[in-house]
Amino acid sequence: MKRCCEGVRLPCLFKGVGMASPRPPRYLLVFDFDETIVNENSDDSIARAAPGQVLPEHITQTLHNGFYNEYMQRVLAYMGDQGVKMGDFKTVYENIPLSPGMPDLFQFLSKNHEQFEIILISDANMFGIECKLRAAGFYSLFRKIFSNPSSFDKRGYLTLGPYHSHKCLDCPANMCKRKILTEYLAERAQEEVEFERVFYVGDGANDFCPSVTLTSADVAFPRKGYPMHRMTQEMEKKQPGAFQATVVPWESAAEVARYLQEVLKKK
Numbered sequence: 001m002k003r004c005c006e007g008v009r010l011p012c013l014f015k016g017v018g019m020a021s022p023r024p025p026r027y028l029l030v031f032d033f034d035e036t037i038v039n040e041n042s043d044d045s046i047a048r049a050a051p052g053q054v055l056p057e058h059i060t061q062t063l064h065n066g067f068y069n070e071y072m073q074r075v076l077a078y079m080g081d082q083g084v085k086m087g088d089f090k091t092v093y094e095n096i097p098l099s100p101g102m103p104d105l106f107q108f109l110s111k112n113h114e115q116f117e118i119i120l121i122s123d124a125n126m127f128g129i130e131c132k133l134r135a136a137g138f139y140s141l142f143r144k145i146f147s148n149p150s151s152f153d154k155r156g157y158l159t160l161g162p163y164h165s166h167k168c169l170d171c172p173a174n175m176c177k178r179k180i181l182t183e184y185l186a187e188r189a190q191e192e193v194e195f196e197r198v199f200y201v202g203d204g205a206n207d208f209c210p211s212v213t214l215t216s217a218d219v220a221f222p223r224k225g226y227p228m229h230r231m232t233q234e235m236e237k238k239q240p241g242a243f244q245a246t247v248v249p250w251e252s253a254a255e256v257a258r259y260l261q262e263v264l265k266k267k
Helices: 042-049 068-081 086-094 102-111 126-136 177-190 205-211 227-238 253-265
Strands: 027-031 116-121 144-146 150-152 158-160 197-202 219-222
Touching: 027 177, 042 068, 042 086, 042 126, 068 158, 086 126, 102 253, 116 177, 126 144, 126 150, 144 177, 177 205, 197 205, 197 253, 205 219, 205 227, 219 227, 219 253
Parallel strands: 027 116, 027 197, 116 144, 197 219
Antiparallel strands: 150 158
């Protein structure tokens, strides 16, 4: 689980495959990846490709709060030194299990794709996310994916960079999801696409940061018992009404699908 605003427009690092629709979609649906779409933290999962399927202490002890991206750069360098190749990473990513009910939710979205514009904002990495979504058969649902850039260098090492820089004090140094979401909405508004509602599905503290900007028309779907859920509860206790979006906690993503189905029925 990774931690989490304002901003300078930055070029998008990825252009996703969009579904053509005769009219603009009504709703924006935003997903996190780790422990939301998939049931694990994919950065932890790749240790399964390391010798003995474990990382040595001299690497794990270098993790510092707010600098996870830099830590993962060291992890990937170590794994490259150990001879871990592209195919090894690909196998691990493809086999990370989806979260409970996530296939149900994606099947619902496939049937109703003209109603939703779907994006993914993740502090994982582009290579891992693409591997998993393609293997699961849901890659084409996403109009755009925002994640840390990753590629294989001349040595065959998987390398990782930061997504951007920002001034948010609540987020890790390499990514503020609030900044990304705010800029995306502004960009779409310039393109004359305005959404009736925004739905945000996540789990971590870095998902709480963007969800604070949602309006009373919007819905936050925090995974039950995870940091995003706890933080929304704490905010409601300390500042009743400050968190404006409707909060719908979920244990199975099928619950999210049912909620969205009810939204469509009311139109």
